[in-house]
């Protein structure tokens with residue numbers, strides 16, 4: 001893999017954060033509580049959280065769906081983008097993650113607009129479709145990467161024209177350049193990128209982003 005200047009990327013990331021993402025006690029407490037509960041530090045960065053917030057605001061999102069809650073860090077950013085009568089449903093497999101996230105969301109003052117549903121995301125999404133859940137305006141996919149393609153198919157059934165679908169970790173330090181990735185998560189991300197690119201119901205782009213290494217997100221808009 002070609003060299004990448006991590007030192008410069010880190011300095012730029014810190015520069016952007018110092019300009020655009022002021023220190024926030026609720027978000028700092030979220031990370032501390034997640035660490036104390038033994039959750040892995042795989043939440044989005046502060047800059048990515050602000051980016052998600054801005055995207056959801058631009059989309060005018062009133063109903064947000066998240067797949068992969070962890071300790072509720074990205075959940076907090078997205079919940080803050082909602083109007084008071086808005087709603088965010090976040091799906092999480094792990095009971096401990098969900099419990100930690102609920103405490104964090106309450107501390108951040110966003111518990112009234114957020115709900116965490118525990119279970120395998122594919123099962124929860126299927127149940128939501130069968131229950132006739134109203135479509136979402138904004139979706140953030142950030143759970144197991146090998147499930148992304150399946151989640152996309154289900155999420156499309158919970159979408160309408162204009163729904164924005166964002167997926168994290170779709171570059172994987174360039175592992176997605178491999179035509180035949182051996183790692184199931186690398187393959188999942190590569191297959192997801194190919195699927196959104198080829199889907200006539202979506203207009204999409206992927207954006208490299210720095211997070212410890214070079215990763216990135218895919219952004220799609222449902223056309224019809």
Ligand code: SAH
Pocket residue numbers: 042043044067068069070071072073074075091092093094097119120121122142143144147
């Ligand atoms: N969005 C979070 C990070 C999520 S990390 C943030 O940025 O703050 C990925 C999460 O997906 C983990 O909490 C993991 O337990 C959860 N997860 C993994 N497999 C899952 C599945 N099949 N269904 C639902 N959640 C899953």
Ligand code: DHB
Pocket residue numbers: 042043044142143168169
């Ligand atoms: C990792 C990072 C992520 O953003 C994620 O959603 C899952 C795992 C990681 O660095 O391992």
Ligand code: MG
Pocket residue numbers: 042043044142168169
């Ligand atoms: Mg992620």
